Amino acid sequence: xxxxxxxxxxxxxxxxxxxxxxxxxxxxxxxxxxxxxxxxxxxxxxxxxxxxxxxxxxxxxxxxxxxxxxxxxxxxxxxxxxxxxxxxxxxxxxxxxxxxxxxxxxxxxxxxxxxxxxxxxxxxxxxxxxxxxxxxxxxxxxxxxxxxxxxxxxxxxxxxxxxxxxxxxxxxxxxxxxxxxxxxxxxxxxxxxxxxxxxxxxxxxxxxxxxxxxxxxxxxxxxxxxxxxxxxxxxxxxxxxxxxxxxxxxxxxxxxxxxxxxxxxxxxxxxxxxxxxxxxxxxxxxxxxxxxxxxxxxxxxxxxxxxxxxxxxxxxxxxxxxxxxxxxxxxxxxxxxxxxxxxxxxxxxxxxxxxxxxxxxxxxxxxxxxxxxxxxxxxxxxxxxxxxxxxxxxxxxxxxxxxxxxxxxxxxxxxxxxxxxxxxxxxxxxxxxxxxxxxxxxxxxxxxxxxxxxxxxxxxxxxxxxxxxxxxxxxxxxxxxxxxxxxxxxxxxxxxxxxxxxxxxxxxxxxxxxxxxxxxxxxxxxxxxxxxxxx
Numbered sequence: 001x002x003x004x005x006x007x008x009x010x011x012x013x014x015x016x017x018x019x020x021x022x023x024x025x026x027x028x029x030x031x032x033x034x035x036x037x038x039x040x041x042x043x044x045x046x047x048x049x050x051x052x053x054x055x056x057x058x059x060x061x062x063x064x065x066x067x068x069x070x071x072x073x074x075x076x077x078x079x080x081x082x083x084x085x086x087x088x089x090x091x092x093x094x095x096x097x098x099x100x101x102x103x104x105x106x107x108x109x110x111x112x113x114x115x116x117x118x119x120x121x122x123x124x125x126x127x128x129x130x131x132x133x134x135x136x137x138x139x140x141x142x143x144x145x146x147x148x149x150x151x152x153x154x155x156x157x158x159x160x161x162x163x164x165x166x167x168x169x170x171x172x173x174x175x176x177x178x179x180x181x182x183x184x185x186x187x188x189x190x191x192x193x194x195x196x197x198x199x200x201x202x203x204x205x206x207x208x209x210x211x212x213x214x215x216x217x218x219x220x221x222x223x224x225x226x227x228x229x230x231x232x233x234x235x236x237x238x239x240x241x242x243x244x245x246x247x248x249x250x251x252x253x254x255x256x257x258x259x260x261x262x263x264x265x266x267x268x269x270x271x272x273x274x275x276x277x278x279x280x281x282x283x284x285x286x287x288x289x290x291x292x293x294x295x296x297x298x299x300x301x302x303x304x305x306x307x308x309x310x311x312x313x314x315x316x317x318x319x320x321x322x323x324x325x326x327x328x329x330x331x332x333x334x335x336x337x338x339x340x341x342x343x344x345x346x347x348x349x350x351x352x353x354x355x356x357x358x359x360x361x362x363x364x365x366x367x368x369x370x371x372x373x374x375x376x377x378x379x380x381x382x383x384x385x386x387x388x389x390x391x392x393x394x395x396x397x398x399x400x401x402x403x404x405x406x407x408x409x410x411x412x413x414x415x416x417x418x419x420x421x422x423x424x425x426x427x428x429x430x431x432x433x434x435x436x437x438x439x440x441x442x443x444x445x446x447x448x449x450x451x452x453x454x455x456x457x458x459x460x461x462x463x464x465x466x467x468x469x470x471x472x473x474x475x476x477x478x479x480x481x482x483x484x485x486x487x488x489x490x491x492x493x494x495x496x497x498x499x500x501x502x503x504x505x506x507x508x509x510x511x512x513x514x515x516x517x518x519x520x521x522x523x524x525x526x527x528x529x530x531x532x533x534x535x
Contacts, residue, residue: 377409
């Protein structure tokens, strides 16, 4: 019954999509997103939740009139889906964000919930990711001013969001960008800028009887202020690009740490592109860079900064079984990405795309390993070849060898996987197409024993009737340990800006990651309804 109620609410939310968008002299826009799952008992995976149902819903409305704009977003969990325990315990309806903003020629000011980023996000980034259930916006005020194209300055002050409430702390910051290329008059030939940021978190060290679990005088936290500084340099000329950033962080108490420690980060990137060839190499080093909004709370969204995984982000099932999770306590490493394309001058539907990628990360500190020496935490060597044979046929072949430490480098043990993927798309005509994926994961053996869960096989068949219908079936099977099929099938329908997807299947427990931020999703079997609409 509740599943049908959610569908009705979704349909009601779509009505504005065909309504008049004009409000006075301004323009209104908005979006609605709903994900609902009816959980079922499964002999392989176990019993479903007692309630058997979960639904995460997001409604956003914005209004703009000239230089003025305003908006709000309301979230409803009816109740919250499994794996989103940070968001709510059961049912929850709340105002997730709101703002009013004025933009003029050289300045802007916003009052409300702030989403922003300084530099690479190493000291500050506030954003929302609904797939992860992540929202760490800052409720407060933000201002920005630009002196032509030469100098831009912005600053903010407010309290950070913590799940469905707000943290008992305050965050302020400022970011400065100076374009030396524009000042020197060489902006037509090159880009050159120096940048800097400052972020402060003020956290009372005692908050009453309910917050006395941490004895700050014993950890070395003798001040309520955390200060972070960042300096950056950006340069670009004739296909060459250079970026660098250094971050210093004063003493802070990391999650599960007994003693406060200062932190630092180094980021460097070199890129070059010419014609159809490009290469980019990135290096990063982190030390004590997990920065919480509140020292008294845990949870994925309890973060001020952003530390993305500098590894290849896959969409294929087996290549994404065990994604790398950033070791904010200490890591060093990076990746190299190379792309090359061969295009036919006679036929634009015929081309080759070659892509190779290598990423690796090591422990940084002696205490991170049982022998006090640096160890590998992650390594991925991969390449893929995309071939467009004709207007109708395209193939992709991918290979990835991934090595991951289950203890994040503390012990010597490593899991190694060799992943093979074949992806074929055939277009029958302008509307009908068929895509088939075949995947195999070969796990390394040690003394005759399979690494982790052993070998896997997976496949997907997807048939599309553009622009409205799409149907799919897929399965992922563990050959050696669990001998379990993780199957699913369903369809989607798109009309204008509204898309509905209905599916049924079994989902494996594991980490869902986006840009390095990860959420653990428990295993389940059920029916899923996803609706998105915008106007």
